[in-house]
Amino acid sequence: MGDVFKALADPTRRTILDELTDRNGQTLFEICSRLVAKHGLGSSRQAISQHLDVLEAAGLVETSREGRYKFHYINTTPLEPIVERWLKKAGKDAGDRLSTGAGTRREGST
């Protein structure tokens, strides 16, 4: 299983997800064409193909073959838990800024 975060690290892959959000179930060549047309990206077919592999390994894209066509579908399921991880506790200790730290400085050794 690939790393969802690393899959999202590349701007091109994020644009691909944008493109699949706009129109789900595109083929490789479709994605290539539309990346050039709408986003001005001049990536080669192989490059996009490898990006799609990464996205698929991360579970963000699912595929289905139909004859010689392979359709790509976005899957946002892996996206849901990744931010909750840090967002949950957010807000509770906002504003602690310079107060909490004062009591913690004794730590950090051996």
Place this chain on the structure above:
Amino acid sequence: MGDVFKALADPTRRTILDELTDRNGQTLFEICSRLVAKHGLGSSRQAISQHLDVLEAAGLVETSREGRYKFHYINTTPLEPIVERWLKKAGKDAGDRLSTGAGTRREGST
């Protein structure tokens, strides 16, 4: 301004955010110690320092100096919009699977 996604791409940096979520406002040495103790990571001080720089550049960590101590605070604000980007339209075209793609195969040429 650093890239939030690239900042999240590294597992060590994610663990640092976990650690700051657990206890906000830690110093560098504190973070180093607790990473070793609780997570078994043997990263050097400089390595962690550089990770914190990346996190700070991405806006995920804010700092405040107090004497010779520098305290680190997590900031989840940049996390909120990044997933919404694709999550918003999710669910609306789920189940389209093999139907939508069939009509799109004429594209992708020139």
Place this chain on the structure above:
DNA sequence: TTGACAGGCAAGTATCGGCTTGCGTAACGT
């Protein structure tokens, strides 16, 4: 003032990741 502590800066190394290049394969049209 001296020494220990917390942290910063910069160069070098090494691994990883994105991209290209070239060829191969399977499905379609005619």
Place this chain on the structure above:
DNA sequence: ACGTTACGCAAGCCGATACTTGCCTGTCAA
């Protein structure tokens, strides 16, 4: 059958990045 189309595989290249190494600055306690 033959050529075209859509895609896969694998090796190599090169820039990015994570980590180390070494030294330096500033702060505090005694």
